[in-house]
Amino acid sequence: MTERVAPTRTPAFEARLKKRYAAERRFKAIGLSAILFSIAVLILLLATMTFNGIGGFQRVELQVPVDFAEAGIAADPAAMEQPGALASLEAQGLRDVVQYFAEEHLGEEGAEELGAQAWRDVAAAIIADPAILREEITFSLPASANLASGYEGEGSQDMQALAAQLAQKGQIEKNFDVGFLTRSDATNPQQAGIWGALKGSMLTMVVTLLLAFPIGVLAALYLEEYAPKNRWTDFIELSINNLAAVPSIIFGLLGLAVFLTLFPNLRSAPVIGGMTLALMTMPVIVISGRNAIKAVPPSIRDGALAVGASPVQVVFHHVLPLALPGILTGTIIGMARALGETAPLLMIGMRAFVATPPDGFTSPATVLPMQIFLWSDEIDRGFVERTSAAIIVLLLFLLVMNGLAIYLRNKFEKTW
Numbered sequence: 197m198t199e200r201v202a203p204t205r206t207p208a209f210e211a212r213l214k215k216r217y218a219a220e221r222r223f224k225a226i227g228l229s230a231i232l233f234s235i236a237v238l239i240l241l242l243a244t245m246t247f248n249g250i251g252g253f254q255r256v257e258l259q260v261p262v263d264f265a266e267a268g269i270a271a272d273p274a275a276m277e278q279p280g281a282l283a284s285l286e287a288q289g290l291r292d293v294v295q296y297f298a299e300e301h302l303g304e305e306g307a308e309e310l311g312a313q314a315w316r317d318v319a320a321a322i323i324a325d326p327a328i329l330r331e332e333i334t335f336s337l338p339a340s341a342n343l344a345s346g347y348e349g350e351g352s353q354d355m356q357a358l359a360a361q362l363a364q365k366g367q368i369e370k371n372f373d374v375g376f377l378t379r380s381d382a383t384n385p386q387q388a389g390i391w392g393a394l395k396g397s398m399l400t401m402v403v404t405l406l407l408a409f410p411i412g413v414l415a416a417l418y419l420e421e422y423a424p425k426n427r428w429t430d431f432i433e434l435s436i437n438n439l440a441a442v443p444s445i446i447f448g449l450l451g452l453a454v455f456l457t458l459f460p461n462l463r464s465a466p467v468i469g470g471m472t473l474a475l476m477t478m479p480v481i482v483i484s485g486r487n488a489i490k491a492v493p494p495s496i497r498d499g500a501l502a503v504g505a506s507p508v509q510v511v512f513h514h515v516l517p518l519a520l521p522g523i524l525t526g527t528i529i530g531m532a533r534a535l536g537e538t539a540p541l542l543m544i545g546m547r548a549f550v551a552t553p554p555d556g557f558t559s560p561a562t563v564l565p566m567q568i569f570l571w572s573d574e575i576d577r578g579f580v581e582r583t584s585a586a587i588i589v590l591l592l593f594l595l596v597m598n599g600l601a602i603y604l605r606n607k608f609e610k611t612w
Contacts, residue, residue: 260294260334310339386578455472
């Protein structure tokens with residue numbers, strides 16, 4: 197029996213081996229450095245937005261006690277549930293009542309810096325609980341933008357001095373602004389809110405999903421399972437791949453030329469925005485859907501046909517359920533891209549100033565990315581903080597939407 201002899205490790209072999217190991221260590225170090233750098237940039241981005249956005253979830257408020265018994269305002273609890281309750285309170289002079297008690301408590305200069313629409317907060321409290329009309333209530337009402345800047349140490353010296361004077365008396369403070377999540381856009385950053393744009397984004401995404409998902413999935417099924425392989429289908433596949441790479445503003449031009457021509461009265465409506473974004477999202481869903489369908493093993497199809505399933509049953513009972521997780525992954529990518537788009541929506545007029553939340557799919561609306569764009573163009577510091585807060589809301593909305601999609605993907609995921 198021949199004895200095996202270990203190969204001689206010559207100096208040249210040792211040098212090559214050492215060089216190869218060194219190259220592997222360098223590659224690992226570079227990869228780890230890239231990951232750490234990406235994490236550091238992400239942490240820096242999130243920390244910066246959080247630091248700047250904290251102020252956006254707050255507002256400077258003045259403490260104004262209102263004695264309703266002295267004011268003499270009456271309100272029928274049943275009438276407060278009617279649509280004209282706000283107009284009724286305004287007709288009874290609620291605006292003047294609030295201004296009067298503000299002057300009594302804050303002085304003339306301080307009352308002048310009360311927000312012009314502050315009385316609406318008092319009216320909302322009365323509508324919610326008419327029983328307070330028999331009491332004396334201290335309200336936290338928004339200050340003017342100038343006084344808010346003075347409280348932050350910016351603006352004119354007079355405003356800074358007035359803010360310091362009110363702060364010493366405990367009549368001004370910066371509190372968490374719950375209304376930021378329930379109000380719509382306004383010209384005063386103290387009154388601005390994100391609900392109108394958030395609701396517009398939700399309605400637009402619903403239209404986008406209802407159009408892009410079924411059409412994209414059915415197109416992927418037809419191209420992969422039924423379409424004959426010829427020049428026509430090759431041209432369609434090439435066109436879909438090209439559409440996925442087209443700049444988003446081109447789809448905005450298409451929406452402007454087609455949808456607004458057909459429906460001129462629906463400018464800036466979520467239904468038009470959803471149809472425009474559906475055009476942009478559909479190619480991504482078709483491509484990912486075809487790849488997911490193609491990944492289903494042919495044995496699944498052969499086994500289903502062998503036990504007597506029809507071709508349609510094979511597709512919808514076996515192939516589509518197995519491909520659904522991959523299709524949902526592509527849908528997540530497409531919807532996330534659509535959620536952050538502004539260029540297509542600029543072309544169809546969704547950059548309008550919308551002071552009230554949209555009532556439905558055909559009401560004028562804006563979306564979160566557009567609201568962020570509009571606020572970022574303002575020079576007031578209050579809008580700068582609101583912009584960062586709106587970005588945080590957009591990220592949370594994106595995380596919730598993606599989390600739901602991932603949950604559905606995992607729920608339908610199957611192994612074979």
